[in-house]
Amino acid sequence: xxxxTQSPGTLSLSPGESVTLSCRASxxxxxxxxxYQQKPGQAPRLLIFAASNRxxxxxxxxxxxxxxxxxxxxINNLEPEDFAVYYCQQGNNWPRNTFxxxxxxxxx
Amino acid sequence: MQLVESGxxxxxxxxxxxxxxxxxxxxxxxxxxxxxxxxxxxxxxWISYINTGxxxxxxxxxxxxxxxxxxxxxxNSLILQMNSLRAEDTAVYYCAREWVVPTIGFxxxxxxxxxxxSS
Numbered sequence: 078x079x080x081x082t083q084s085p086g087t088l089s090l091s092p093g094e095s096v097t098l099s100c101r102a103s104x105x106x107x108x109x110x111x112x113y114q115q116k117p118g119q120a121p122r123l124l125i126f127a128a129s130n131r132x133x134x135x136x137x138x139x140x141x142x143x144x145x146x147x148x149x150x151x152i153n154n155l156e157p158e159d160f161a162v163y164y165c166q167q168g169n170n171w172p173r174n175t176f177x178x179x180x181x182x183x184x185x
Numbered sequence: 186m187q188l189v190e191s192g193x194x195x196x197x198x199x200x201x202x203x204x205x206x207x208x209x210x211x212x213x214x215x216x217x218x219x220x221x222x223x224x225x226x227x228x229x230x231w232i233s234y235i236n237t238g239x240x241x242x243x244x245x246x247x248x249x250x251x252x253x254x255x256x257x258x259x260x261n262s263l264i265l266q267m268n269s270l271r272a273e274d275t276a277v278y279y280c281a282r283e284w285v286v287p288t289i290g291f292x293x294x295x296x297x298x299x300x301x302x303s304s
Contacts, residue, residue, distance in 0.1 A: 078246075113229075120279055120297055121229060126290030134291070138187040162229055168289025172217070172234040172243050179228045 079103055081165050081177035092157055098150045098180045105145050107165040109168035111140055114151035115179075116161045124163075125150060144171045152182075160184050186210035186293060188263075188280050193298030200270050200302075206263035206280030206295055214258040217283035218274060220265050222276035222300075230276075233265065234283075249272075287304045 090096055090118040100112075108128040113121035123132040124142035128148060138153045152159055165177040192204040201202050206218070220233045233254040234243040251264040263280050277297040284292035 113291075120281075120294035121291070122294075123284065123290055123292045125225045126285060126292075127288045132198045132284070146258045166229075166289055168287075169207065171289055172219070172283070173245075174231045174289050177229070 079106060079167055079169055079175055081167055081175055083163075083165060083180045085176075085180060087181045087183060089183050090155060091185045092155050094155050095151065095153045096155065096182065098152075098163050098182075100143075100148045100150075100177050102146045102167055102169075104150070106167050106169035108127075108144065110143070110148055110173055111166040111168070112139075113164045113166065114159075114161045115164065121164060134143040155182075157184070186267060188279055188282065188293055188295035190278065190298040192279060192293040193300045195301045195303065196270055197304050198219055198271060198302055201266070201268045202300060203206050204265040204267065204278055204298060204300075205281075206265075208263070208282075211239060211293075213261040218256065218263050219281045219283060220252075220263075221279045221291070221294075222274075223235065223279070223297075224273075224276040227276075235263070268289075268302070270300075272302050274300060275302050297300045 090184040115121045116159040129141045162179045168174040189207045190216045223229045232245045235254045238255045251269045253262045279297045281291035282293040284290040
């Protein structure tokens with residue numbers, strides 16, 4: 078099974094700042110890769126699919142990149158509503174897939 | 186567009202539960218679906234997939250042989266039959282729509298239904 082390791086576990090930032098979240102796969106994977114945002118009591122929300130494509134309705138301040146084993150999610154000019162937990166997901170052996178353990182983005 | 190899960194609850198170890206996911210607002214039979222669960226304080230865990238026709242299914246190793254995914258396209262519904270439940274199956278269970286086949290990405294999720302396995 079491909080393991081995804083997200084870093085850091087928690088980030089403390091202020092609105093207006095920019096941040097890059099990392100996700101590393103235990104082996105080289107395809108670009109079948111997604112990012113999600115989850116707020117307390119809610120289901121995950123798809124942000125990025127195919128490593129770098131924004132899902133419908135996702136603001137341009139969210140961008141994804143990466144290949145091989147290293148993938149990143151960048152959020153520019155953080156808005157108050159962006160403080161949440163972010164998960165990566167890989168589908169190298171689609172439809173089988175795995176999620177990372179999450180990075181919590183909290184307000185400083 | 187929405188997905189609404191139901192059927193969760195408290196069950197004893199070794200027991201069974203049948204989860205349902207009702208879809209509305211889109212053409213159900215044109216999408217593949219998944220069940221994903223999330224234990225308290227943990228990340229999501231994919232557990233099962235079904236294709237549009239219901240004749241191709243996959244399971245994670247953690248539930249294979251105990252859980253069965255199915256769908257009724259006439260009723261716009263997705264089902265997860267869970268047998269031989271264990272304490273480690275305790276989680277919120279979500280149904281999730283596959284967005285762009287065959288690249289990963291679940292674009293529509295239900296609100297989740299909690300399953301607690303405890304004696």
